[in-house]
Amino acid sequence: MKVSQRCASLTPSLTLALTAKAKALRAQGLDIMSFEAGEPDFDTPEFIKQAAVEDLKAGRTKYTGASGGPEIIEAVRVALKRDYGLEYEASQIIVSVGGKHSLYNVFQALVDSGDEVIVPSPYWLSYPDQIKAAEGVPKIVTCGPEQAFKISPAQLEAAIGPRTVALVLNSPSNPTGAVYSADELLALAAVLRKHPQVAIISDDLYMKLVYKPATFASIAVLAPDLADRTIIVNGWSKAYAMTGWRLGWLAGPKDIVRAMANLQSHATSNVTTFCQRAGALALTSDQGFVDVFAAKFDARRRLLVDGLNAIAGISCAFEPLGAFYAFPDVSALYGRTLGGQKVTGSMEFAAAALETAQVSVVPGVAFGEDRCVRLSYATSEKVIETGLARLKKFAESAS
Ligand SMILES: Cc1ncc(COP(=O)(O)O)c(C=O)c1O
Structure with a gap:
């Protein structure tokens, strides 16, 4: 069937294959440390949910x-x-x-x-x-x-x-x-x-x-x-x-x-x-709950950025000051072999990190910067600590 030029020119998500792979590994029972999420891991506050439930029940449909x-x-x-x-x-x-x-x-x-x-x-x-x-x-x-x-x-x-x-x-x-x-x-x-x-x-x-x-x-x-x-x-x-x-x-x-x-x-x-x-x-409503979310993200940010900077070959010299992402430069490891694979860019880095260290990150090439990978810290401190330990071992294994 004919597809319009407009839609045919759109690019499929570069990260789709990687996300599918992470999902498949998880389904096999592997304990993947996931840094991919582009969303807070907190639930919507109860009072907000309550208003929607009330309106649904009241027939505001x-x-x-x-x-x-x-x-x-x-x-x-x-x-x-x-x-x-x-x-x-x-x-x-x-x-x-x-x-x-x-x-x-x-x-x-x-x-x-x-x-x-x-x-x-x-x-x-x-x-x-x-x-x-x-x-x-x-x-x-x-x-x-x-x-x-x-x-x-x-x-x-x-x-x-x-x-x-x-x-x-x-x-x-x-x-x-x-x-x-x-x-x-x-x-x-x-x-x-x-x-x-x-x-x-x-x-x-x-x-x-x-x-x-x-x-x-x-x-x-x-x-x-x-x-x-x-x-x-x-x-x-x-x-x-x-x-x-x-x-x-x-x-x-x-x-x-x-x-x-x-x-x-x-x-x-x-x-x-x-x-x-x-x-x-x-x-x-009072925005205090947003400040609580932000304070939690901030503590996790420190943990992740400091941890990344302590890994040889990974540099988070640019300190992220907002949102919930770190975008470290991993290009010092390009040209080396990691987990049996020669890493030449952020796609290969992310694939090797997933397969060898069971850590999922998003390749920077998807955002226009192939030297970096994106890690979301909208995840628990336990995931951040375990993920960092695995990434350290992974980076140290480079030959
Ligand atoms: C920079 C930026 N703008 C806009 C959006 C759109 O978010 P939503 O459609 O969930 O409001 C996102 C979501 O990831 C984003 O990161």
């Missing part, structure tokens, strides 16, 4: 407005005011099926065939394919560990061309844990000011998971003069341990939000009705 009912839209407005100090009207907000869907809406609304979107690399792996799904061209800008995985103003200036329509900023970053400082964002804003055709997509999914001495900074707050071309994307998944609820939100200029609302009204309509009050409650 009908359609709402396609961009979300008034309660959840108001909750996003409250969160924007509290967390950013920004005022938005209800018509500037859309609640979608996860931040992923919000981003999909953004690219569909912004990008015409052949338009370019600047994506600093390492990047969250859905950006390039979502841009391609909008018939756009991802303009990948390499930002390695030597520049703390962040795009510089000079790189941004050089990347902007006549077809550039947007820049994606993701801070804290998946996969690197890098956090842009206010000064760094101000310097990028100074470049963007010269190029009025470039929209700014600020993916803030991990904004509440930031560790000292870093603090969260937002270009939407720092450069209010760019508000007419800045779109904030955020959501519930990472901070509230609500990945499976599929709730995300975006806020931006009225015209583009109207276009996205039209698209969503023909694609998915509203997010699940009986999840909406629960989502609103998560956003508007």
Whole structure:
């Protein structure tokens, strides 16, 4: 059957084969130490779950407005005011099926065939394919560990061309844990000011998971003069341990939000009705429980980063300061033999670590950086300790 060019150009997940292998080994009874997860290991807090159960029982099972009912839209407005100090009207907000869907809406609304979107690399792996799904061209800008995985103003200036329509900023970053400082964002804003055709997509999914001495900074707050071309994307998944609820939100200029609302009204309509009050409650209740999650992640971060740095051949010299990922450079081991396999890149490293040490990590090549691998510390301290001990033995076995 014919497949559209648009869909045929999408790349299958590079990590699929590896994940399938980890699953198969687990099914064989092998005790795999898993560092792959892109989601908190905590359960959604009880009071949030309770609200959804109540609404389901009360029959709140009908359609709402396609961009979300008034309660959840108001909750996003409250969160924007509290967390950013920004005022938005209800018509500037859309609640979608996860931040992923919000981003999909953004690219569909912004990008015409052949338009370019600047994506600093390492990047969250859905950006390039979502841009391609909008018939756009991802303009990948390499930002390695030597520049703390962040795009510089000079790189941004050089990347902007006549077809550039947007820049994606993701801070804290998946996969690197890098956090842009206010000064760094101000310097990028100074470049963007010269190029009025470039929209700014600020993916803030991990904004509440930031560790000292870093603090969260937002270009939407720092450069209010760019508000007419800045779109904030955020959501519930990472901070509230609500990945499976599929709730995300975006806020931006009225015209583009109207276009996205039209698209969503023909694609998915509203997010699940009986999840909406629960989502609103998560956003508007005392945020103390999020701080508890963040403190736990922080302790695990220290354990993992210190442990990785103690392994010869693995370097986590760049300290992740947000999200729940470490992105160490393992390229010192490339060219060596590990577990009987010659390791030449992050795919081979991950495959050998899985087969020989029963440790699963995500190859950095999936995020555009083949020197590194991603380890999530959204897992127990026991898994981190055991995994580190196994990785140490594995790295020491290199010949
Ligand atoms: C950087 C980033 N943005 C957006 C998302 C989308 O998350 P969700 O669709 O669960 O809200 C993710 C999820 O992994 C992410 O890491």
